[in-house]
Amino acid sequence: DSGVTQTPKHLITATGQRVTLRCSPRSGDLSVYWYQQSLDQGLQFLIQYYNGEERAKGNILERFSAQQFPDLHSELNLSSLELGDSALYFCASSLVDRAEQYFGPGTRLTVT
Amino acid sequence: AQTVTQSQPEMSVQEAETVTLSCTYDTSESDYYLFWYKQPPSRQMILVIRQEAYKQQNATENRFSVNFQKAAKSFSLKISDSQLGDAAMYFCASIQGAQKLVFGQGTRLTINP
Numbered sequence: 001d002s003g004v005t006q007t008p009k010h011l012i013t014a015t016g017q018r019v020t021l022r023c024s025p026r027s028g029d030l031s032v033y034w035y036q037q038s039l040d041q042g043l044q045f046l047i048q049y050y051n052g053e054e055r056a057k058g059n060i061l062e063r064f065s066a067q068q069f070p071d072l073h074s075e076l077n078l079s080s081l082e083l084g085d086s087a088l089y090f091c092a093s094s095l096v097d098r099a100e101q102y103f104g105p106g107t108r109l110t111v112t
Numbered sequence: 113a114q115t116v117t118q119s120q121p122e123m124s125v126q127e128a129e130t131v132t133l134s135c136t137y138d139t140s141e142s143d144y145y146l147f148w149y150k151q152p153p154s155r156q157m158i159l160v161i162r163q164e165a166y167k168q169q170n171a172t173e174n175r176f177s178v179n180f181q182k183a184a185k186s187f188s189l190k191i192s193d194s195q196l197g198d199a200a201m202y203f204c205a206s207i208q209g210a211q212k213l214v215f216g217q218g219t220r221l222t223i224n225p
Binding site for chain 1: 147149154155156157158159203212213214215217
């Protein structure tokens with residue numbers, strides 16, 4: 001158990017819908033990262049938050065957004081969902097920059 | 113852009129034997145960090161080992177060790193005394209400059225009993 005929690009574990013929804021994925025980092029970690037793992041794209045970095053502020057952005061679509069709340073939990077919002085958004089979405093956390101990142105169990109999103 | 117390459121899509125090894133997974137990376141930075149992550153069938157991403165580029169000594173964690181060749185930009189993972197529970201996808205990753213992890217495409221390791 002990494003100490004990072006993600007909910008829900010599984011999500012099935014239809015195209016065009018909007019979903020919210022939630023992540024709670026390990027106790028004491030200030031950084032939260034979101035990654036997408038799909039069959040054809042591998043593991044891709046989406047976005048990082050540090051202590052409530054956006055720190056770095058990767059290949060995140062405009063239909064996706066995220067935020068980190070004062071209690072340090074984070075949410076990833078995916079809207080106007082397409083079939084290609086079906087993937088495993090991971091949240092990871094770290095204490096400081098360049099430290100090892102610990103991953104949550106992931107949320108498996110299926111768009112039908 | 114930083115890249116990480118794993119040239120072995122699949123590897124297999126007999127239980128109790130040793131196997132080495134290869135990884136190369138590209139960087140123009142002098143300060144960076146390298147990692148190996150394991151992803152078993154449960155899909156959980158588990159940190160196996162970490163190496164700081166400024167350290168000459170190769171990292172070791174129990175049966176797992178790395179061979180870090182900085183000049184060659186190579187970072188291989190050696191698993192000794194392979195166990196059935198080692199069967200998984202193994203991802204090599206790096207952090208350079210920015211904070212994001214860049215992953216290789218993974219190597220699927222099978223352990224034969």
